[in-house]
Amino acid sequence: MILDAYISLFRSYAKDFNAQAPEWLVQAREASLQYLLRHQDLSEADAYATDFGLNPKRIRPQGDPSQLFTCEIPGITSYNFLVLNDSCFAQPKQQLPEGVVVCALSDAFVRYPELVARYWGKAKTENANWHFNQLFAQDGLFVYLPKGVTLDRPIQLVNLMYDNQPRMAVSHNLIIVEDDAQAQVLVCDHAYGESPCLSNRYTEVFVGRNARYEHYKLESTHREMTNVSALTLCLQDGAEVLTNNITLHGGRTANDVRAALMGEGARLSVNGLALGDHDQSIRNHTCITHQVAGSVSTELFKYLLDGQSQGEFFGLVKVEEGADRTTALQTNRNLCLSADARMQSQPQLEIYADDVQCNHGSATGQLDENALFYMQTRGISEKEARFLLMSAFAYEVLDNVGISAVKDRLRWMIERRLRGEKYNCATCSMCK
Amino acid sequence: MLLEIKDLHAEIEGKEILRGINLSIGEGEVHAIMGPNGSGKSTLSAVLAGHKAYRVTSGEVWFKGQNLLEMAPEERSRAGLFLSFQYPIEIPGVSMVNFMRAAVNEHRKYKELPALSAGEFLKLMREKKEIVQLDSNLTNRSVNEGFSGGEKKRNEIFQMAMLEPSLSILDETDSGLDIDALRIVSEGVNKLKRPDNSTIVITHYQRLLDYIVPDVVHVLYKGRIVRTAGRELVAELEEKGYDWIKRELGE
Ligand SMILES: Nc1ncnc2c1ncn2[C@@H]1O[C@H](COP(=O)(O)OP(=O)(O)OP(=O)(O)O)[C@@H](O)[C@H]1O
Ligand SMILES: [Mg+2]
Numbered sequence: 001m002i003l004d005a006y007i008s009l010f011r012s013y014a015k016d017f018n019a020q021a022p023e024w025l026v027q028a029r030e031a032s033l034q035y036l037l038r039h040q041d042l043s044e045a046d047a048y049a050t051d052f053g054l055n056p057k058r059i060r061p062q063g064d065p066s067q068l069f070t071c072e073i074p075g076i077t078s079y080n081f082l083v084l085n086d087s088c089f090a091q092p093k094q095q096l097p098e099g100v101v102v103c104a105l106s107d108a109f110v111r112y113p114e115l116v117a118r119y120w121g122k123a124k125t126e127n128a129n130w131h132f133n134q135l136f137a138q139d140g141l142f143v144y145l146p147k148g149v150t151l152d153r154p155i156q157l158v159n160l161m162y163d164n165q166p167r168m169a170v171s172h173n174l175i176i177v178e179d180d181a182q183a184q185v186l187v188c189d190h191a192y193g194e195s196p197c198l199s200n201r202y203t204e205v206f207v208g209r210n211a212r213y214e215h216y217k218l219e220s221t222h223r224e225m226t227n228v229s230a231l232t233l234c235l236q237d238g239a240e241v242l243t244n245n246i247t248l249h250g251g252r253t254a255n256d257v258r259a260a261l262m263g264e265g266a267r268l269s270v271n272g273l274a275l276g277d278h279d280q281s282i283r284n285h286t287c288i289t290h291q292v293a294g295s296v297s298t299e300l301f302k303y304l305l306d307g308q309s310q311g312e313f314f315g316l317v318k319v320e321e322g323a324d325r326t327t328a329l330q331t332n333r334n335l336c337l338s339a340d341a342r343m344q345s346q347p348q349l350e351i352y353a354d355d356v357q358c359n360h361g362s363a364t365g366q367l368d369e370n371a372l373f374y375m376q377t378r379g380i381s382e383k384e385a386r387f388l389l390m391s392a393f394a395y396e397v398l399d400n401v402g403i404s405a406v407k408d409r410l411r412w413m414i415e416r417r418l419r420g421e422k423y424n425c426a427t428c429s430m431c432k
Numbered sequence: 433m434l435l436e437i438k439d440l441h442a443e444i445e446g447k448e449i450l451r452g453i454n455l456s457i458g459e460g461e462v463h464a465i466m467g468p469n470g471s472g473k474s475t476l477s478a479v480l481a482g483h484k485a486y487r488v489t490s491g492e493v494w495f496k497g498q499n500l501l502e503m504a505p506e507e508r509s510r511a512g513l514f515l516s517f518q519y520p521i522e523i524p525g526v527s528m529v530n531f532m533r534a535a536v537n538e539h540r541k542y543k544e545l546p547a548l549s550a551g552e553f554l555k556l557m558r559e560k561k562e563i564v565q566l567d568s569n570l571t572n573r574s575v576n577e578g579f580s581g582g583e584k585k586r587n588e589i590f591q592m593a594m595l596e597p598s599l600s601i602l603d604e605t606d607s608g609l610d611i612d613a614l615r616i617v618s619e620g621v622n623k624l625k626r627p628d629n630s631t632i633v634i635t636h637y638q639r640l641l642d643y644i645v646p647d648v649v650h651v652l653y654k655g656r657i658v659r660t661a662g663r664e665l666v667a668e669l670e671e672k673g674y675d676w677i678k679r680e681l682g683e
Contacts, residue, residue: 368521368523373484374523374575375523375534377508377509377515378509378532378591379542380531382506384534388530389525392524
């Protein structure tokens with residue numbers, strides 16, 4: 001079985017993997033082991049067949065890792081954190097507001113054991129991704145915003161894969177935004193090197209009453225990367241959440257967004273943009289559950305696929321019994337730029353409530369030939385006309401980015417990407 | 433000659449639409465092309481502009497001494513050909529400003545002129561909008577998206593003003609325009625007139641030709657030019673329709 005090697009690896013190094021884990025987690029991992037022996041419902045399962053190295057003893061790289069990679073975005077300052085493979089290096093230069101905690105999860109196990117225990121796994125989906133993550137994740141980012149606090153600037157988390165051997169990295173982020181608090185988190189997935197790598201990253205987010213939370217994830221890795229990410233969200237009454245997953249470069253990408261609208265008047269906007277070429281594969285799976293009356297969700301996912309790339313959108317919206325007056329709108333639009341690009345779209349609605357306004361639309365097509373001709377008759381080259389159409393298509397998703405400096409940067413990166421030009425992240429010291 | 437069309441045949445989806453067009457247009461001339469629905473007027477425009485759905489099966493087209501049929505649509509535009517579409521295309525998400533800036537700068541590059549700065553470009557847009565009194569809100573929107581029929585036509589002539597072509601083909605620019613707009617847009621076209629640029633006006637009605645006065649009038653019928661005369665032909669067609677021409681052709 002695919003996971004056998006990892007299960008025996010865990011058994012041999014259980015002491016190391018559990019070194020920092022609280023007792024309840026040690027026990028939970030036992031349950032995860034049992035789960036994985038029985039089920040293997042993993043995303044990108046066959047990618048696990050590679051013999052990836054893990055880092056049970058959490059051997060730290062030499063030097064100061066935060067100097068290794070800075071992913072600065074012009075025009076904003078943020079609280080910066082780095083997860084290098086599997087370990088979090090948390091050294092924000094700025095002082096955090098009173099009561100706010102942002103630190104490595106491994107530290108939070110020790111310093112905030114009750115908080116971690118109270119929330120851990122409460123937003124999980126029972127599947128092999130979760131259990132694999134629970135088994136191996138030793139670190140990640142921990143964020144806690146007490147009631148009523150607004151974070152004055154975004155938190156930026158860079159997930160960096162860095163090795164010249166086949167390498168797997170597992171990390172877990174736990175984000176708690178209490179009632180009336182507000183935070184923005186920007187996650188940048190990058191990879192350095194040429195060897196195959198796999199990441200399994202799980203982010204659990206709890207958003208309290210009338211709290212606001214924005215979560216952006218940008219992937220710009222490489223073709224040898226398999227990037228499996230899960231984002232789970234719990235929204236209480238009046239909570240407002242915006243997420244946007246942008247995949248610019250990668251090998252195999254699997255993003256899973258699962259949200260439970262548990263409170264009345266909660267509002268959720270889930271978005272994604274995928275630019276694929278070569279033999280890239282990009283999956284976005286979403287599952288939105290409306291559990292109580294009067295909540296709203298909107299979804300917009302767009303794919304631009306070139307080469308032999310493959311896209312997949314699977315979106316489930318579930319309106320549970322009693323969740324009357326739910327509004328749920330789901331849109332998936334895709335452009336296949338080459339004959340070999342493939343898109344699979346599967347919207348799904350399950351409604352068990354009354355008086356709901358639910359809608360989904362999915363369309364896959366090509367660039368509009370008439371629009372191209374029209375532009376050409378104005379002197380615009382075919383290449384430029386194609387670029388204008390592609391970028392117009394892509395930029396719509398950026399309307400759902402609430403940090404203007406990030407939006408500008410993304411526009412710039414998308415433009416470069418669509419023009420087939422190289423780009424790097426401003427002061428990035430790696431992708432020169 | 434600015435434009436010379438010799439025995440042009442073209443088909444779409446295996447159906448021959450243009451069946452031997454001969455037409456010569458000199459510098460500074462205004463030619464009107466009239467003719468019943470479906471006779472091939474828009475097809476001729478599309479073929480001249482380089483639409484790839486149409487296949488030219490024989491004939492030649494020379495524009496300023498260049499073999500037009502060998503040029504890509506964008507090259508034809510840069511060389512000075514402009515088509516005002518009968519049905520302008522909507523391009524959601526592409527702003528009028530970005531679209532026009534791309535077009536103007538491509539034309540400038542072709543003429544070996546430097547690209548306009550943002551300020552210069554906006555100034556040029558303002559000036560040209562005046563010519564057809566184009567509502568400023570329209571240029572802040574996506575190209576033609578949600579424009580009314582008349583607004584789309586006005587926008588075509590605005591683009592013509594921006595690009596200053598030497599040969600403009602106006603395909604039913606009058607359709608969709610209200611009475612005032614027709615006057616404003618025609619006056620705009622006249623303001624853009626120079627002694628060396630030429631216009632092909634495709635229309636069904638005399639009213640447009642009262643403003644944009646043709647030197648020569650052609651009747652296109654079943655893919656051929658079956659009659660060519662002076663501007664007096666317009667009034668005759670307005671009065672009698674096409675039946676007499678069809679009769680003369682033995683139909
Ligand atoms: N894509 C196409 N496929 C098949 N036939 C076409 C296509 N485009 C045009 N035609 C046919 O070619 C003929 C000429 O059409 P065209 O649009 O050139 O006419 P027109 O003279 O401009 O007419 P109108 O005065 O109505 O604008 C018509 O019979 C039309 O149906
Ligand atoms: Mg026509």
